Amino acid sequence: MNELRVSSEKEKQDLEHEDLALELVKVSFSWNTGTKALDQCNLVIPRPGLWMIVGCNGSGKSTLFRLISGMIKPQKGEIQCSYKTALMFQNPDHQLLLPSCGSDLMLSAPQDQPREELRERINSALQQVGLAGMAPRPIHTLSGGQKQRLALASALVSNSNLLLLDEPTALLDPLSQKSILELVKSLSRRAKNPISALWITHLIQELAYCDGAAMMKNGRIGNWQPGHELMNNLK
Numbered sequence: 001m002n003e004l005r006v007s008s009e010k011e012k013q014d015l016e017h018e019d020l021a022l023e024l025v026k027v028s029f030s031w032n033t034g035t036k037a038l039d040q041c042n043l044v045i046p047r048p049g050l051w052m053i054v055g056c057n058g059s060g061k062s063t064l065f066r067l068i069s070g071m072i073k074p075q076k077g078e079i080q081c082s083y084k085t086a087l088m089f090q091n092p093d094h095q096l097l098l099p100s101c102g103s104d105l106m107l108s109a110p111q112d113q114p115r116e117e118l119r120e121r122i123n124s125a126l127q128q129v130g131l132a133g134m135a136p137r138p139i140h141t142l143s144g145g146q147k148q149r150l151a152l153a154s155a156l157v158s159n160s161n162l163l164l165l166d167e168p169t170a171l172l173d174p175l176s177q178k179s180i181l182e183l184v185k186s187l188s189r190r191a192k193n194p195i196s197a198l199w200i201t202h203l204i205q206e207l208a209y210c211d212g213a214a215m216m217k218n219g220r221i222g223n224w225q226p227g228h229e230l231m232n233n234l235k
């Protein structure tokens with residue numbers, strides 16, 4: 001029956017991932033200083049892909065990520081999230097904790113796996129982010145772009161399928177920026193377990209890479225629109 005219904009690759013993907021969802025319904029959150037950061041905010045991630053949010057300083061983007069990842073709870077409204085989330089920040093040094101690539105990834109891996117399988121999982125994640133064979137490499141010898149790749153590998157090792165990326169390329173040169181954008185996009189297109197990525201950016205040209213872009217303003221998020229459309233509006 002499904003074969004009759006499924007007419008495109010995208011629809012096939014949607015069916016495989018229909019159990020995955022992120023939905024915020026009228027979510028409000030005020031910090032204890034009285035600042036209202038989210039104000040009846042709605043958001044849906046429609047399918048795996050690269051989804052970008054732009055907005056001025058203080059519009060509530062980082063607070064949104066804290067709410068989605070469960071670090072804080074909404075005072076009003078509902079968040080439904082069946083994804084396993086992983087956060088990525090501007091500065092990878094804030095999240096890479098151990099001396100070598102392999103030992104850092106070991107920290108993110110499920111601990112109930114036999115050691116040999118863990119090693120395979122780590123090597124496969126390193127390969128997927130273009131760092132094949134670099135498990136023994138000391139982290140302090142990596143470039144900024146390689147460190148962001150390692151942070152991505154860490155999310156893959158932990159089986160996360162929703163990446164919350166808070167300006168992940170802000171400290172990178174244009175070449176590394178492009179390679180991280182392309183890498184995240186390719187992870188969102190991979191045949192097995194494609195990820196969903198919610199990416200905050202202040203770099204308008206990055207919108208060219210996304211599957212949908214939305215503007216955040218005063219604690220609310222607008223509708224998804226094509227990245228190039230929002231890019232032109234902002235120019």
Ligand SMILES: Nc1ncnc2c1ncn2[C@@H]1O[C@H](COP(=O)(O)OP(=O)(O)OP(=O)(O)O)[C@@H](O)[C@H]1O
Pocket residue numbers: 031032033035036037055056057058059060061062063064
């Ligand atoms: N821990 C906190 N305690 C009190 N107020 C906070 C806290 N974190 C954020 N805020 C306030 O909440 C509002 C939204 O901040 P948030 O960091 O979510 O915005 P943002 O869109 O991520 O900004 P930026 O682009 O500068 O990172 C701001 O007015 C900010 O001052």
